[in-house]
Amino acid sequence: MVRLRLQDLGAHHGRHLALSGVNTPSFQGGELVAVIGPNAAGKSTLFKRMAGLLKGPGQLHLDGSAKGPAGICYMPQDTTANAVLTVYESVLLALKQKASWAVHDTDLERIHSVLLSLGIADIGFRNLGELSGGQRQLVSIAQTLVRQPEVLLMDEPTSALDMHRQVQVLGFVRDLARQRGMLVFVALHDLNQALRFADHTLVIADGTVRCSGPSAEVITVQMLREVYQIDARVERCSRGMGHVIVDGVV
Numbered sequence: 001m002v003r004l005r006l007q008d009l010g011a012h013h014g015r016h017l018a019l020s021g022v023n024t025p026s027f028q029g030g031e032l033v034a035v036i037g038p039n040a041a042g043k044s045t046l047f048k049r050m051a052g053l054l055k056g057p058g059q060l061h062l063d064g065s066a067k068g069p070a071g072i073c074y075m076p077q078d079t080t081a082n083a084v085l086t087v088y089e090s091v092l093l094a095l096k097q098k099a100s101w102a103v104h105d106t107d108l109e110r111i112h113s114v115l116l117s118l119g120i121a122d123i124g125f126r127n128l129g130e131l132s133g134g135q136r137q138l139v140s141i142a143q144t145l146v147r148q149p150e151v152l153l154m155d156e157p158t159s160a161l162d163m164h165r166q167v168q169v170l171g172f173v174r175d176l177a178r179q180r181g182m183l184v185f186v187a188l189h190d191l192n193q194a195l196r197f198a199d200h201t202l203v204i205a206d207g208t209v210r211c212s213g214p215s216a217e218v219i220t221v222q223m224l225r226e227v228y229q230i231d232a233r234v235e236r237c238s239r240g241m242g243h244v245i246v247d248g249v250v
């Protein structure tokens, strides 16, 4: 089972140290970790550093991995696609990154299965340029999942999706994590989704970790006031799940 821990991790944008002193407990495969925090807090920067796309101080300890750093897969926030490719071709291309170009029946089955699971098999032969924002985001998720990562970093994967798709995608990713023993980090702005789907929540503010722990223990009235400057309540619904209700800004 893959395990990942961050020790004093930091990241540079040019000369500027945008992220520093990020320490986490050891997370393990099967878990879903929500990464939350205000705009410009450093969530994408953290993911890029974890994926090896940015340099910086500190250590990422990865144990029990069969693929090593290649098993860490980053799904960026920006899903703009200019390439003249069909959905199917773009997912095939993602699957074949750093691998042999030979295409086998198993590859095609894997692509079909991912597209089906995300409910986009019907647009497999549409060009990327013709898709809606939400459809493009789903294709981007397919491109990431088809590579069967051990550690998946998803940067606001549901920001363009309708309510049905948000719940479908996050539920699917959480189930996949449990089935495959994949460790998933998801940057989210919807804290109710973090309460619903994430085992742990990591709060990033001003380029470092403000707090972390089980989602229900971390998403509190006090944290919302201090980190987000909002006046809010966290109330349990009839099914016992916590929900954030925002009353105003501080």
Ligand SMILES: Nc1ncnc2c1ncn2[C@@H]1O[C@H](COP(=O)(O)OP(=O)(O)OP(=O)(O)O)[C@@H](O)[C@H]1O
Pocket: 013, 014, 018, 037, 038, 039, 040, 041, 042, 043, 044, 045, 046, 077
């Ligand atoms: N390529 C870059 N060059 C210089 N500074 C950058 C670059 N990318 C991000 N930054 C800066 O790093 C800081 C953290 O940005 P980051 O994108 O990690 O925030 P975020 O938490 O993901 O925000 P959001 O919720 O708005 O997506 C910001 O101050 C941002 O301006």
